[in-house]
Each structure stands twice: as structure tokens, then as C-alpha cells.
Amino acid sequence: MGTCQPCPHGFHLRQDGAQNPLQIPTGAASPAHTASTCARDDAQPCPHGFHLRQGRCSDVDECEEGTLCPHGLCENTPGSFRCDCARGFRVGPDGSSCHDVNECLEGEFCFPHGECLNTHGSFRCLCAPGYQTSADGTSCLDVDECQGGSLCAGGRCLNTEGSFECRCPAGFRSDPSQERCHDVDECQEYGASGLCGTQRCHNIPGSFRCQPQCQPGFHTGNDGECVDIDECSNGTLCGPHAACHNLPGSFQCACDPGYETPPHGHHCLDVDECETLRGVCGSERCENVEGSFLCLCRDSSHEFDPVTGRCGPPASLPETPGPRTPELGSCFSRACGVVAPNVTHRQCCCTLGWAWGTHCPPPRGCPAPARSQEPRDP
CATH class of the missing domain: 2.10.25.10 (Laminin)
Incomplete structure (x- = not known):
């Protein structure tokens, strides 16, 4: 193996073993090392995203800092990194952060x-x-508003897009809240005369009915029929001296004895027997009282005898121990009004009185007019 010669001036030995060709300055002596082992002194030792570690260029893990890719996940790549943004976010222009997406x-x-x-x-x-x-x-x-079952009672609920409709039977209409179907009063809404002319218009559920007008003394009932008016129900129509009897479409006042119904009106008026029954007291004085009359004697100790039509001494009574005076009481009419106070039983019952006594009711009744026996004072 040959020995390596030092690199030329301006070069240094490459430590990554890269095989990139190097340029040697013009006029420099040929180095003992090959061009693949020497690099310029001003060249970066490692590419961007790498750093020199133990003589080798190693990848930099940018995600370790923990500041990249907010709202996302930082994923390291050789020499760089990538942001995997969460749903609803997107990588920004800088590539290192996630920005909200305006959907x-x-x-x-x-x-x-x-x-x-x-x-x-x-x-x-x-x-x-x-x-x-x-x-x-x-x-x-x-x-679907119809699912609750609380709408359109009495009708049918029909769901529509964004709303619903109430389908009511004929003659019915839903209320503003559309909770139920209500009957339409055709007589009021369309006018009775327009529907029935001169007849009465009576509303019925879902429709109407035309009926003849009620006669006087009748009124329209709940079912539209003509019902008799009970004029006697108020208890004041005939006054205190008569009994009121209801009749179909009318009524009748039955006056007490001594009273009569005037030609115009219903209240019973007192009859003046002294005028209408002339001679009822014979030659004695006749005095009219409410509901009856009295025959008065000039001598207060005498009594009127209706048989003879004269006043005379009282009929003799069987002798009894001690003095006995006739019992006095009040004379009543049939309506329980006082005809005369402080009279005897005979005086009361012989002058068209109805009852005699000290209380009313129950007073002592007078005999029937057809009875032959005359009542006697006790």
C-alpha cells in the first residue's frame, strides 16, 4: 500500500469518503491523494439537514425540539422533516406549522x-x-314534527320539508298552534242569513243545520231544538196572590180567592166584593179587605148573620161555669195573607175567609161553602 501525500495548499482530507470530483487550482502540483479524498477548506463539511458526528455526516432530527408542527405531528425525514396536520388543519407556507382550514x-x-x-x-x-x-x-x-304524536289531534299530521301540515276533516280547522282540529262555526263565519235565509242556522260538529224559527215562548236549546221557556221559574211573574202555572209557550196565573187577573197584565188584583157583590151584607155595612170583605155591625157587641143578612146578638151558648168570651184570631186568605185581625171563627169563615187562627200555617180551616152546618165559635 502506498503512502498518502498531504493535500495541496487550500485543501484538506475529506472524512466522509465522498467520491465527488474536486477541482484543483490551476498551477498546483499534482497531489499525492486522489481528487476524491481532498476537499476545499471553504466547503461545508455536511449537507443541510446533516451534522458531523464521529467523522460522519448524520441526519438532524428537527422534531426533537418539540416546537414544530403545532396542531399536527412532526415526522423526521433524511435531511428535513414533514408536518402531518390534524383534521381541519393544513401545513402553512413555512412548512413548519399547521394552520386552521376555513371549511x-x-x-x-x-x-x-x-x-x-x-x-x-x-x-x-x-x-x-x-x-x-x-x-x-x-x-x-x-x-319530523309528527313523530311526537302531540300535534293535529282530531286530524292527521303530515310531515313536510322543514315543517308539517295538519289535515283536518271537513268542517274542522287547526288552531294557530296546530295542536288540534277545531270545529268551524259556519253560521258565524259565513252568516246565518247567507246559509239558511229566514230560518235559524244551527252549528253542528263538522257542519250546520237550518231549522225553523222558534215560536214565542220557546228558545233554542243546546241541540238546536225549540225548548219551552218556563216563565214561572223566576217566581215573581204572577205576584204574591197567585200561583204560576207554566204552559207550552206561555203561562197562567191562578189567582187566590178574592183576587182576579186584570185585562192587561199578570199580577192578581184584589176584588172589591162590596162593589161586585152588591147586597152581600144585606142592610149592614160592607168593608172590603185584601182578598175578601167584612160585614160590620153598628153595634160592636152584635154579630152578622149571613143567613138573615142582619146583625144581632150572638147566639146563646150553653151555660158553662164562669163567663166565656168568643176566641179571637186572624182571618187568612188562601195566600196566607191576613184578611182581618181580631175576629171570631164565625166572622172569618162567613166572609169568604179561607182559614182562621193565631198562626199561619197551620191555621184552622174553614168549612166548605156547601156544608149546611154553620161553624160555631169555640
Whole structure:
């Protein structure tokens, strides 16, 4: 083996053993080493991305620093490195960092039922009413409102793109909230005269019915039929001296004895028996009272006898120990009004009284007019 001669001035022995040809300056003596073992003093010992280690050029691991490729993974390569960016990021112009990708500018995401909103490393959809974001958040899907079963009660719910419709039966319409179908009142909406002319328009579920007008004394019931009006229900129509009897389409006042219905009106008025029954007291004085009349004697100790039509001493009574005076009480009409106070039973019952006593009710009733036996005072 021959010995190596030193390299010429301006050259040094290569240590990597590279076989690249070298240029020797003009006029220099031929070196003892071959051109493949000497290199210029001003040449870099290793290429970019390599460094000299133990006489050899070794690759530099740029990823060891940990500052490269944020939002990505740094992968070393011979003499360099590469950034593998995470989803939603892209390698920047410098090649050493990952930048957010604005997906909303690069595609029609969320279209046509939503708006794309860029986020750091991704994006999300703002969906229109009636739509919801898909599971991966990249699109807007129609919401089937009919699935809940709470809409269009009484009808049929039909899902549409972004909304729904209520299909109600004929004669029904959905309310503004579309929760249920309500009956349409055709009589009110279209006018009774326009639908039924001179007849009554009665609304029924889903339709309407034309009916004749109710006669006086009747009113329209819930089912549209004419129902009799009970005029006696208020209890004041005939006044205090009569009983009210309801009749189909009308009513009747049954006046108490001593009262009569006036030609115009329903309240019963007192009958003046002293005027209408002339001579009822014979030659004695007749005094009209509410609901009846009294025959009064000039002598207060006398009593009126309806048989003779005269006043006279009271009928003799069987002798009883001690003095006995006739019992006095009030005379009542059939309506339980006081005809006269402080009269005897005979005086009361012989002057068209209805009952006699000290209380009402129950007072002592008077005998029937056809009874032959005259009542006597106790």
C-alpha cells in the first residue's frame, strides 16, 4: 500500500469518503491523494439537514425540539422533516406549522337549510327552523314534527320539508298552534242569513243545520231544538196572590180567592166584593179587605148573620161555669195573607175567609161553602 501525500495548499482530507470530483487550482502540483479524498477548506463539511458526528455526516432530527408542527405531528425525514396536520388543519407556507382550514370558504357545507360557521379545526351548522344538525355536525336534516304524536289531534299530521301540515276533516280547522282540529262555526263565519235565509242556522260538529224559527215562548236549546221557556221559574211573574202555572209557550196565573187577573197584565188584583157583590151584607155595612170583605155591625157587641143578612146578638151558648168570651184570631186568605185581625171563627169563615187562627200555617180551616152546618165559635 502506498503512502498518502498531504493535500495541496487550500485543501484538506475529506472524512466522509465522498467520491465527488474536486477541482484543483490551476498551477498546483499534482497531489499525492486522489481528487476524491481532498476537499476545499471553504466547503461545508455536511449537507443541510446533516451534522458531523464521529467523522460522519448524520441526519438532524428537527422534531426533537418539540416546537414544530403545532396542531399536527412532526415526522423526521433524511435531511428535513414533514408536518402531518390534524383534521381541519393544513401545513402553512413555512412548512413548519399547521394552520386552521376555513371549511366554510371551500365548500357548500350546511347548504341549503343552514349556515356554515367556522370553528378552530372544524365547523358547525346553524340550521333553519324545522331542521336539526346531523350526528357529524356537517349537514342539516329535516325534523319530523309528527313523530311526537302531540300535534293535529282530531286530524292527521303530515310531515313536510322543514315543517308539517295538519289535515283536518271537513268542517274542522287547526288552531294557530296546530295542536288540534277545531270545529268551524259556519253560521258565524259565513252568516246565518247567507246559509239558511229566514230560518235559524244551527252549528253542528263538522257542519250546520237550518231549522225553523222558534215560536214565542220557546228558545233554542243546546241541540238546536225549540225548548219551552218556563216563565214561572223566576217566581215573581204572577205576584204574591197567585200561583204560576207554566204552559207550552206561555203561562197562567191562578189567582187566590178574592183576587182576579186584570185585562192587561199578570199580577192578581184584589176584588172589591162590596162593589161586585152588591147586597152581600144585606142592610149592614160592607168593608172590603185584601182578598175578601167584612160585614160590620153598628153595634160592636152584635154579630152578622149571613143567613138573615142582619146583625144581632150572638147566639146563646150553653151555660158553662164562669163567663166565656168568643176566641179571637186572624182571618187568612188562601195566600196566607191576613184578611182581618181580631175576629171570631164565625166572622172569618162567613166572609169568604179561607182559614182562621193565631198562626199561619197551620191555621184552622174553614168549612166548605156547601156544608149546611154553620161553624160555631169555640
